[in-house]
Amino acid sequence: MSFASDQYYEGAPLPRAFYELPALEAAPRLLGHTLVRRTEDGEIRCRIVETESYGGVQDKGSHAFNGRRTARTEIMFGEGGVAYIYLIYGMYHCLNVVTGTENDPQAVLIRAVEPLTARDEAMMRHHRGAAARRPVDLSGGPGKLCRGLRIDKSLNGQSLADQGGPLWIEAGKPLRSEDIMQSPRINIAYAEEYAAKPWRFFVKDNPYVPLLDKNISRYKPS
Template sequence: MSLPFTSYEEGTPLPPAFYDMTALEAAPRLIGHTLVRRTEDGDIRCRIVETESYGGVEDKGSHAYGGRRTARTEIMFGRGGAAYIYLIYGMYHCLNVVTGAMNDPQAVLIRAVEPLTSADEVLMRKYRNAAAKRPVDLSGGPGKLCRGLRIDKSLNGQSLLEQGGPLWIEAGRPLQNAAIMQSPRINIAYAEEYAAKPWRFFLRNNPYVPLLDKNMDVFKEF
């Protein structure tokens, strides 16, 4: 059975209704869709192959845990369909997709992408400006993919709904549930009991996905 919410016309922008879902609903359903970055050198299209859900004020892994509303997290409290981008370790940007309703902070971290064509890969390697011998070295991690796609905080708050802007998401091909795996999220021990939640989702056997977890399982509907 194909995942719900993936039966859109391939190559068209995901509709606003897609982003009305919670992060936990949207995270596995973003797998297989296409992230597009427009640059002066041309468009780069990448398949989303790994995500993590950070949703709601109760999630201790979320920047908005407990209703924390700051200049940085304000974008999470808006309606879904925008990019939330922040800097970690003072050097790596992370791209998140805001989902959910107004005043309900929900975001999906994009952890890994796969370039759709060799031309897309060439541009990503140019922008990465670093040796990437394996696919996972190119865009298998949130910081790597942001460098490869030239994504930084200048795109924070950017709408993802419309083709032709600097960043948007198009529908990919529907996937089967068995193609998507889930496991605990990466490097969030601070989230206490929420650290073990299986809220990381990734495409099975994809070479761009890093850090496979022994506790992984086939995705099941929540």
Template sequence: MSLPFTPYPEGMILPPAFYDTTALEAAPRLIGHTLVRRTEDGDIRSRIVETESYGGIEDKGSHAYGGRRTARTEIMFGRGGTAYIYLIYGMYHCLNVVTGAVDDPQAVLIRAVEPLTAEDEALMRKYRGAAARKPVVLSGGPGKLCRGLRIDKSLNGQSLLQQGGPLWIEAGRPLRKETIMQSPRINIAYAQEYAAKPWRFFLRDNPYVPLLDKNMNVFQEF
């Protein structure tokens, strides 16, 4: 059966109600939906195929762990439906989708996307500025997809609810629940006991998804 949490018609912009959930609820539900980036060369549409949940002040993997409220994390404390973008290693941008209620810091990291058409792929390759012979090299990683979609900190705080803006998310085709896998998040050993939580979600057998985990399982409702 199709996933019960994708009731929206294909192409419809995801409504505010979609984001009124925790990151842990939203992360698997974002799989299969369409991230749209408007550029001067045209729109790029890509399917979200991998996400990670970073939600709540109790999550030791989150930037807002313990209620940490800084200039960088402040956006996580706003209402869901905006983009949270930060820089890692001084060179790679990461796109996150803020979810949840005001003062409850929740965010979903978009880890991988798949261009929908050959035209979308061509634009991503142009912006990527590097040879990408394999799909995973093109947009299989948060830094890679941000380069391919020209996403940087200038879009931090951008609403994802405005179709026709620089960045928004549309409903994709319904998926079957068993096509979504889950496993522990990547490179967060610092999160201690939270490092082993199966809060990474991805589309099974998708060539844009990197670093498969031997501990992966079919997604189960929390």
């Protein structure tokens, strides 16, 4: 079963209808697609290999839980297809893809990416500014990948559906649903009963994905 590319042509921007999906549907479907960052040094292309779903006002792990609308979360209540970027611990940026329809706050956290070529990897290492002995050290985590791709809050609200800007997503190579694993999300004990929901999705046996949870199972599409 071809999963990540669905009916999209490799290298083409994902259709806007894709971003209307609820986060729980969009999160596994984003795996295998290509995140593109344009810098003054050239473009960096990476395969999305790990995501987490944060969807709806009922999700206690979401910034928009219970309909919370602040200057930071307001972007989640808009139409899907834009970047939602915030800072954690005062030093690490996190990239999210806003999905869903207006006034229904949905977002997918991009947790890990894999550079497509040696040149992409070299550019990420240069921007990362830290030693990365293993693939997972380079871009296996939301803060790491944002540093490697020079993603910060200046890109908050950037359209991800339009090629040619500083940041966008293109359709990648087909990915079988059998190659996708799932587990509970990371570091959200505050989400109470929602902390155990298996809403983290990642590519099986990918070296850029940190295996941070033992409660891992094969993804079962609904």
